[in-house]
Amino acid sequence: MDRKDRIRAFIQQSFKDYAIRDDEDIFSVGFVNSLFAMQLVRFIEGEFQITVENEDLDIDNFRTIDFISRLVERKTAAVVS
Amino acid sequence: MSLSLTKQHEALQSEARAFAREHLAPDAERWEAQQSLPGSVVEKLREHGYLGAIVPAEHGGRGMDLLAYGLLTEELGAASSSARSLLTVHDMVAYVLVKWGTAAQKQRWLGALASGARLGAFALSEPAVGSDASGVKSTARLEDGHYVLNGVKKWITFGEIADLILVFAQNDGKLSAFLVERGTPGLTTVPIRGMLGTRASMMAEVKLEECRIPKDHLVGGVGFGLSAVATTGLELGRYSIAWGSVGIGQGCVQASLRYAMERTQYGTQLRKHQLIQELITEMVTNVSAARLLCAQAGERIQAGDRHAMFSVMMAKYFSSRIAARAAADAVQLHGANGCSDAYPVARHLRDAKLMEIIEGSSQMQQMAIAKLAYQSIDVD
Numbered sequence: 001m002d003r004k005d006r007i008r009a010f011i012q013q014s015f016k017d018y019a020i021r022d023d024e025d026i027f028s029v030g031f032v033n034s035l036f037a038m039q040l041v042r043f044i045e046g047e048f049q050i051t052v053e054n055e056d057l058d059i060d061n062f063r064t065i066d067f068i069s070r071l072v073e074r075k076t077a078a079v080v081s
Numbered sequence: 082m083s084l085s086l087t088k089q090h091e092a093l094q095s096e097a098r099a100f101a102r103e104h105l106a107p108d109a110e111r112w113e114a115q116q117s118l119p120g121s122v123v124e125k126l127r128e129h130g131y132l133g134a135i136v137p138a139e140h141g142g143r144g145m146d147l148l149a150y151g152l153l154t155e156e157l158g159a160a161s162s163s164a165r166s167l168l169t170v171h172d173m174v175a176y177v178l179v180k181w182g183t184a185a186q187k188q189r190w191l192g193a194l195a196s197g198a199r200l201g202a203f204a205l206s207e208p209a210v211g212s213d214a215s216g217v218k219s220t221a222r223l224e225d226g227h228y229v230l231n232g233v234k235k236w237i238t239f240g241e242i243a244d245l246i247l248v249f250a251q252n253d254g255k256l257s258a259f260l261v262e263r264g265t266p267g268l269t270t271v272p273i274r275g276m277l278g279t280r281a282s283m284m285a286e287v288k289l290e291e292c293r294i295p296k297d298h299l300v301g302g303v304g305f306g307l308s309a310v311a312t313t314g315l316e317l318g319r320y321s322i323a324w325g326s327v328g329i330g331q332g333c334v335q336a337s338l339r340y341a342m343e344r345t346q347y348g349t350q351l352r353k354h355q356l357i358q359e360l361i362t363e364m365v366t367n368v369s370a371a372r373l374l375c376a377q378a379g380e381r382i383q384a385g386d387r388h389a390m391f392s393v394m395m396a397k398y399f400s401s402r403i404a405a406r407a408a409a410d411a412v413q414l415h416g417a418n419g420c421s422d423a424y425p426v427a428r429h430l431r432d433a434k435l436m437e438i439i440e441g442s443s444q445m446q447q448m449a450i451a452k453l454a455y456q457s458i459d460v461d
Contacts, residue, residue: 013456016455034214034215034307035390035449035453037309038309038312038313038390039387042385042389042390043387045385046385046386046387053181054182054183054300054301054302055183057301057302057309059304
C-alpha cells in the first residue's frame with residue numbers, strides 16, 4: 001500500500017459506513033472527536049516513523065487525507081535530509 | 082502477556098516500596114486529617130527523583146520507562162493516594178511539555194519540573210465543566226502580545242501549592258492550553274476542603290481575573306487544547322490513576338491478609354473462614370488482573386501503538402472499579418475495625434471512590450471504550 005492508501009485505511013476505521021474522499025474534510029463529516037486526533041497523531045508517528053511536533057499543530061495539516069499525506073511527505077523528507 | 086520485570090524494574094520496585102513504607106505509610110492517615118501534604122514529604126519525593134521521573138534524561142529527568150513509572154506509582158499509591166496524586170498531576174504537565182512544548186518552553190520549565198524544583202498542576206475542570214471538557218468556559222483573549230485569561234477552575238489537585246499551572250481556556254471559541262506561573266497578577270488559588278478522599282491532595286479553585294501572560298505561554302497551538310494537549314496529559318493521567326488504583330487494591334490485599342491472619346473468631350483465624358477466603362480471592366485476582374492491564378497499557382504507550390489509548394482507558398476503568406470493590410471488601414473483612422482510622426482500609430475506600438471519577442469517570446470510559454472497540458477489534 002502506498003502512503004495515502006495507508007492513511008486512508010486508518011481513517012476509514014472511524015467512518016465505518018462512509019467512504020471518505022481524499023480531499024474531504026474529515027473533521028466536518030461528524031464522526032471524529034478529540035480522541036481521534038490523538039489516535040491520528042499516534043498512527044502517523046508509528047506508521048511512518050516520524051514525530052509530530054508543536055510546529056506541526058495546524059489544523060490544515062490534518063484536515064484531509066491529502067493534507068496528511070503531504071505532512072508525512074515533508075516530515076519524512078526532513079528526517080532523511 | 083506477563084509482567085516481565087527486568088532487574089532494573091525489580092530494583093526500582095524495591096526502592097519505591099521501601100520509600101513508601103518508610104516515608105509515606107506511617108503518617109498517611111495524619112495527613113488526611115490535616116488535609117495537607119507536608120513540604121517535607123514533597124521534598125523527599127523530590128530528593129528521590131520521583132517528581133518528573135518520566136521526563137527524559139536530556140531534559141534532566143530520570144527518563145523512566147512507562148512500566149517503571151507504573152511500578153513506582155503503584156508503590157506510592159499503596160501507601161498514600163494523596164502523595165501519589167502529586168506525581169500524577171505534576172507529571173501530566175511535564176509529559177505535555179515533553180510532547181508539545183516549544184524549544185523555549187522546554188528550556189524554561191522542563192528542567193525545573195524534572196527535578197521537582199517547581200510543581201505542576203493540570204487545570205481543566207470548572208465548576209460547571211467536568212466530563213464535557215469541550216464546554217470549558219474560561220477565556221483567553223490576545224491583547225498587545227499577551228493572553229489575558231479569565232475564569233474559574235475547580236478540583237485542581239495540588240492547585241493550592243503548584244508553581245506552574247496548565248490552564249485550558251477558549252481563545253475565540255478555540256480551546257487552547259496556557260502555562261500560568263504562580264505569582265502572576267490575576268491568578269489566585271483557594272483551597273478546597275472536606276473532600277471524600279485524597280484529602281491531603283491540596284485541591285484548589287484556581288481563579289483567573291484579567292490574568293496576563295506572555296503570548297509564548299500558549300502550549301500546542303490555538304485550538305489544539307483538547308485534541309492535542311489535554312488528551313496527551315489525560316493519557317498519562319489515566320495511566321497514573323490506573324496504577325494508583327492497583328496500589329490501593331494492593332494496599333487492601335496486604336491489610337486484609339494481615340488482619341485475617343491476626344484476627345480470630347469462633348476460635349479460628351479469620352483466614353480459615355470460607356467467606357473471608359472468597360473476599361481475599363476476589364481481591365487478589367482482580368488486583369493481579371488490573372496490574373496486567375496497566376502493564377499492557379504502558380507497553381503500548383511506550384511503543385507508540387495506535388491502540389494505546391484503548392488500553393489506557395480499559396486499564397483506568399477496570400483498575401478503578403476493582404480498587405473500589407477491593408476497598409469495600411477490605412472494610413467488610415475488617416468489620417468495625419475497618420470503619421476506624423486505626424486501619425488504612427477506610428482511607429483506601431474513600432480514595433478508591435475518587436479514582437472512579439477523576440481523569441474521566443467510569444461512565445465516560447465505558448462510552449469511549451465501546452466506541453474504540455468497534456475501531457480496534459476485527460469482527461470478521
